[in-house]
Amino acid sequence: MTHHKPPPPPRIALVGNPNCGKTALFNAMTGARQKVANYAGVTVERKEGLFVSPAGTRVKVIDLPGTYSLRARSPDEEVTRDVVLGRMEDEEVPEAIVCVADATNLRLNLRLVLELKKLDRPIILALNMMDEAEKQGMTIDAAELSAALGIPVVPTVAIQTGGVQALLDQIDRTIQVAETEGFAPVHAQCGWSEPNAHDLRDYHREVERIIALSVTSPTRPHLATHRIDTVLLHPAAGLAILLTLLFLMFQAVFTWARLPMELIDGGLTLVKGLVDANMADGPLRSLLTDGVIAGVGSVVIFLPQILVLFLFIQILEDSGYMARAAFLLDRLMGGVGLHGRAFIPLLSSFACAVPGIMAARTIENRADRIATIMIAPLMTCSARLPVYTLIIAAFVPQRDVLGGWVGLPGLVMFALYAAGILSGLIVAFVLKRTILHGAREPLLMQLPAYRLPRPRNVALGLFERAKAFLTRAGTTIFALMVVIWFLASYPGAPEGATEPAIHYSIAGMIGHFLEPVLAPIGFNWQIAVALVPGMAAREVAVGVLGTIYALSDSGDSLRSSLGGLLAASWSLPTALSLLAWYVFAPQCIATLGVVRRELNSLVWPAVMFVFLTGLAYLAAFTTYRVAVAVLGG
Amino acid sequence: MHNHARHKAGHGVKLGSLGKKARAEIVGLDETGIATPLQAGELERRLIEMGLVEGAVIEVLHEGFPRRDPMAVRVSDHTVALRRAEANAVIVQVIEE
Amino acid sequence: MGHQHILTALIVAGSAGWIGFRVWRWARKRRSKTAGGCGGCSKCGEG
Numbered sequence: 001m002t003h004h005k006p007p008p009p010p011r012i013a014l015v016g017n018p019n020c021g022k023t024a025l026f027n028a029m030t031g032a033r034q035k036v037a038n039y040a041g042v043t044v045e046r047k048e049g050l051f052v053s054p055a056g057t058r059v060k061v062i063d064l065p066g067t068y069s070l071r072a073r074s075p076d077e078e079v080t081r082d083v084v085l086g087r088m089e090d091e092e093v094p095e096a097i098v099c100v101a102d103a104t105n106l107r108l109n110l111r112l113v114l115e116l117k118k119l120d121r122p123i124i125l126a127l128n129m130m131d132e133a134e135k136q137g138m139t140i141d142a143a144e145l146s147a148a149l150g151i152p153v154v155p156t157v158a159i160q161t162g163g164v165q166a167l168l169d170q171i172d173r174t175i176q177v178a179e180t181e182g183f184a185p186v187h188a189q190c191g192w193s194e195p196n197a198h199d200l201r202d203y204h205r206e207v208e209r210i211i212a213l214s215v216t217s218p219t220r221p222h223l224a225t226h227r228i229d230t231v232l233l234h235p236a237a238g239l240a241i242l243l244t245l246l247f248l249m250f251q252a253v254f255t256w257a258r259l260p261m262e263l264i265d266g267g268l269t270l271v272k273g274l275v276d277a278n279m280a281d282g283p284l285r286s287l288l289t290d291g292v293i294a295g296v297g298s299v300v301i302f303l304p305q306i307l308v309l310f311l312f313i314q315i316l317e318d319s320g321y322m323a324r325a326a327f328l329l330d331r332l333m334g335g336v337g338l339h340g341r342a343f344i345p346l347l348s349s350f351a352c353a354v355p356g357i358m359a360a361r362t363i364e365n366r367a368d369r370i371a372t373i374m375i376a377p378l379m380t381c382s383a384r385l386p387v388y389t390l391i392i393a394a395f396v397p398q399r400d401v402l403g404g405w406v407g408l409p410g411l412v413m414f415a416l417y418a419a420g421i422l423s424g425l426i427v428a429f430v431l432k433r434t435i436l437h438g439a440r441e442p443l444l445m446q447l448p449a450y451r452l453p454r455p456r457n458v459a460l461g462l463f464e465r466a467k468a469f470l471t472r473a474g475t476t477i478f479a480l481m482v483v484i485w486f487l488a489s490y491p492g493a494p495e496g497a498t499e500p501a502i503h504y505s506i507a508g509m510i511g512h513f514l515e516p517v518l519a520p521i522g523f524n525w526q527i528a529v530a531l532v533p534g535m536a537a538r539e540v541a542v543g544v545l546g547t548i549y550a551l552s553d554s555g556d557s558l559r560s561s562l563g564g565l566l567a568a569s570w571s572l573p574t575a576l577s578l579l580a581w582y583v584f585a586p587q588c589i590a591t592l593g594v595v596r597r598e599l600n601s602l603v604w605p606a607v608m609f610v611f612l613t614g615l616a617y618l619a620a621f622t623t624y625r626v627a628v629a630v631l632g633g
Numbered sequence: 634m635h636n637h638a639r640h641k642a643g644h645g646v647k648l649g650s651l652g653k654k655a656r657a658e659i660v661g662l663d664e665t666g667i668a669t670p671l672q673a674g675e676l677e678r679r680l681i682e683m684g685l686v687e688g689a690v691i692e693v694l695h696e697g698f699p700r701r702d703p704m705a706v707r708v709s710d711h712t713v714a715l716r717r718a719e720a721n722a723v724i725v726q727v728i729e730e
Numbered sequence: 731m732g733h734q735h736i737l738t739a740l741i742v743a744g745s746a747g748w749i750g751f752r753v754w755r756w757a758r759k760r761r762s763k764t765a766g767g768c769g770g771c772s773k774c775g776e777g
Contacts, residue, residue: 068682105711107684197662197674200681208688217710225712226694233705235698284734287741327695327714331702340703340714365670439668442719443703444679447712476752482745 009050009058010175011092013084015116016100017109018066019320019448021128023047024158024457025100026063029168034464046079054165055172062094068108070115071194075361084119085192096122096174098167103133103140103155104222104449106215110207111200113149118192122174123151126167130155132449137218144214159454225449229324238328249312250417251410253385257304264304268297283489290550291485292478298546298562300473302386307462309382310351314461318453322347323445330443336425337432339363340443342372346424349379350417353591356381357598365441370599371431374608377591378424378584380417386542387582388416394563395575419583423615477540480533484544488529502548521581521617522574522624573627580623584616646727648691648706649720656692657725659685664722676722683715684708685723 016022026034030049047063064083065076072078079088086093099116101109116123125145127133133140146153154170157163195203232238272293279285316322322344330340341363349356356376363369380388392409399408484507493501502508510532511525518528526548534541542562549565566575592605599605645660662685664676671679685691685708694712695705703716 071678071682073679107709108682108711111682195678197677197681200678201686204681204684204686222710222712226707229695229705229712233695233697235696235701239698280734282734283738287738323714327697327703327705330714330716331697331699367670439670442669442671442676442679443714443716444683444719445714446683447705447714475748479745479748482742483749486742486746 008092009060010095010178011060011062012171013062013064013094013097014100015064015080015084015097015112016066016128017068017102017105017112017446019446020066020100020102020105020109021158022066022100023063024454025126025128025156025164025167026061027457027460028158028164029061051168053172053175054168055176057172057175059171059175067112069112069195070192073364084116084121094121095178096124096171098124098126098171100126100128103127103130104136104138106140106211107207108446110149110210111203113151114203114206115192115195117149117151120191122178124167124170124174125149125151125153127153127155128158131157131160136222139216141214145210148210148213159456222449228450229447232321232324233327238324242325242328245316247414249309250414251406252312253305253308254389254407254410254413256308260304261301264297264301268293268301286489287482287485290489290547291481294546294550294562295481295484295543296473296478298390299386299477299540299543300470302382302389303466303469305385305389306351306382306469307466309385310462310465311458313347313351314458315453316347318451318457320448320450323447326443326445327447333425334440336429337368337436337440338371338425338428339365339368339441341441341445342368345372345376346379349376349381352381352383353377353379353588354594357591357594361598363441365438367432367436367438368441370604371428371436373595373598374431374604375424375428377588377608377612378420378427380420380583381588383588384582388413388579390542390545390563391566391575391579394567394570395572416579416583419580423584427611477543480540481543481547484533485547488548507548520624521620522571522577522628523581523620524570524574527574527578572631573624576627577620577624581616581620584612584619645724647721648685648723648725649704649717651693651704651720651725651727652701652730653693653696654730655727656690656729657727659687659689659691659723660726661687661724662722663724667719667722669719676719680719680723683713684711685713690728691725 014022014026026047026049029051031051033051034047034049049061049063051059051061053059062083064080067077067080069077070081070084072081082088083091083094084097097116097119099109099113101113113123113125127140127142127145130140140155142153142155152170152174154166156167232241272289275285275288275293279288316325325347326340326343329343333340333342342360344362345356345359347356348359353376356379357373360369360372360376363372392412396409396412400406401408401411487510488502488505488507490505493499493504507529508525511529514528514532515523515525518531523531526545529548530541530544533544545566546562549562549569592609595605595608596602646657648657648659651657662677662680664674667676669676680686685706689708692707693704694707697703701717703714704720705712705714706720707713
């Protein structure tokens with residue numbers, strides 16, 4: 001007997017409208033066995049998972065970007081089209097398609113099913129959120145629907161244990177049938193072609209016919225959503241609530257994260273003490289304490305804040321509020337020429353400009369998209385949070401203002417975010433009036449029914465973030481810190497040196513070389529050293545400052561926190577100047593890289609780098625000079 | 634309320650001119666004269682894909698700010714947000730104002 | 731003391747090599763354009 005290589009597991013693609021609960025279904029099927037990567041050549045997120053079917057078959061599931069039709073309008077939707085049509089390079093055509101439909105909102109979903117049927121591949125229709133449909137008084141005759149569509153139809157409740165069992169059983173049956181009949185050839189001629197307006201009307205009539213046969217709806221569906229929207233979409237109250245929500249979000253980033261941050265800080269101090277006590281003085285001890293603990297530690301400590309920020313974004317997304325925010329802001333953002341949909345990429349940019357810039361792909365019009373992308377880096381990303389937090393903690397006194405319920409540090413932080421947003425709007429206004437003028441892309445979007453975010457889905461999302469952040473801290477940032485430590489430690493001080501050793505090191509030389517350029521904006525050579533590796537990732541700048549100041553410390557005095565050291569060695573104008581610099585600074589190669597790829601141009605990232613650096617220098621210069629004049633050097 | 638308050642029943646008007654709480658039936662789509670960066674025929678197809686198609690009964694649910702733009706419209710069992718400028722491509726017959 | 735120096739040198743060389751490897755791989759992806767990969771951000775560990 002020879003061992004045969006087992007055949008590759010069959011692959012199922014999940015296709016459906018945006019907001020149909022596809023991701024929840026994907027999570028329910030695969031649990032944490034997911035892999036997030038990118039499609040070859042494009043920057044669309046590719047989510048793949050694995051599950052073992054009731055019959056014991058290992059099945060791969062791919063979660064495709066949500067779409068209303070195969071007539072792709074954006075790069076995201078093109079991926080969905082190309083994968084199901086088998087046109088995607090390096091991507092096998094899936095053996096079966098699971099079309100996920102929101103049972104409470106069948107019309108648009110069924111149109112997509114009719115289009116998918118033209119592909120002549122095995123299709124299963126998953127009627128998701130059946131519990132909600134029933135709660136609303138809808139009845140759906142799955143057997144009738146299945147007969148009318150000519151495909152198997154299974155009700156699912158993705159958020160309930162066992163709610164996807166029927167779907168898993170059906171997948172087994174479909175795979176079995178496909179195996180006995182032989183899978184369709186990969187590049188088979190398919191019956192799909194891009195529908196014109198006439199075809200679309202035909203699809204629509206067919207859907208109405210099928211719905212009349214199989215569905216009875218209540219007279220006023222989504223009553224709760226309508227009532228909530230009366231308040232949340234109210235021109236005055238709605239906008240006030242949106243602003244309050246954003247303010248609370250930034251306040252929470254500070255207050256909720258304080259305790260876990262103190263715990264991490266305590267843990268780091270403990271480890272440092274242990275290393276100091278148990279190791280002989282030497283280069284390795286210095287590497288561990290000054291390089292790894294001071295450097296990597298000062299980045300890891302920001303994990304709680306980043307998680308709080310992502311928690312808010314995730315909840316807003318899962319609940320369906322994001323579309324409302326776009327609705328509320330469309331006209332206002334239209335004032336500066338931006339699309340309402342730009343709100344979502346811009347809000348994501350508060351986490352990180354890279355996914356934010358990728359999210360701008362939902363804006364189909366190129367001029368609108370460029371304008372959004374150009375201002376995305378002005379939305380303060382979470383990587384700048386460490387820099388802000390550090391300087392605010394060191395220089396802004398902990399004092400309550402506005403009747404005691406807002407802390408001064410939180411207020412300063414809010415002001416920094418506001419400065420970024422405001423300058424972003426101004427830049428967009430100028431761009432849309434000059435080089436990017438033209439009509440805006442239409443706003444045509446569904447306002448999905450409100451849903452309570454599922455703790456499980458939110459937790460899975462946060463877990464992915466935390467894992468990614470820690471992996472990065474343990475790999476890239478760790479390696480960078482070791483190198484920085486080396487540059488900051490060698491060569492050592494010469495005989496009879498008067499300054500701390502770092503002054504004579506390679507890093508010190510680089511810093512002194514750059515100092516004249518940065519002196520007008522109040523930066524010292526330590527900051528100059530930190531800015532260079534900060535290009536790779538902004539948060540690294542804090543780590544570098546941690547290492548530099550740990551190394552320049554005289555040694556016998558017990559080292560207090562980095563914040564305390566900075567407060568003692570920087571003037572207030574320098575601190576304010578650095579804050580102003582970081583509002584604008586394009587200190588992130590990843591952002592410039594993704595701009596280049598998304599717009600397929602070298603010109604735009606170059607423009608972005610030059611104008612952001614210019615703005616940063618100007619802002620820091622003004623801040624420094626004004627602060628010196630007011631406060632004295 | 635809105636500027637075009639006096640519709641005659643049975644006469645086609647533009648969806649973009651309707652005020653809050655108005656109910657109407659869609660009688661046609663006509664994208665001529667709408668300023669859009671899209672290709673000819675594209676706006677019509679997108680409207681159909683969002684369910685805004687002849688025969689659908691719609692109700693204006695919410696209005697944005699300022700100038701009551703954009704608008705949120707209920708189409709059968711879902712809600713679509715669109716700007717008044719593009720809503721003008723949808724010709725409706727008012728059922729109830 | 732000797733051990734400390736050797737170990738330190740190894741860690742520094744390893745880290746520098748690792749960064750070099752990442753940059754090299756990133757540059758190669760960039761050129762080939764078939765392997766994809768993102769710009770690298772704090773959202774996912776890739777890149």
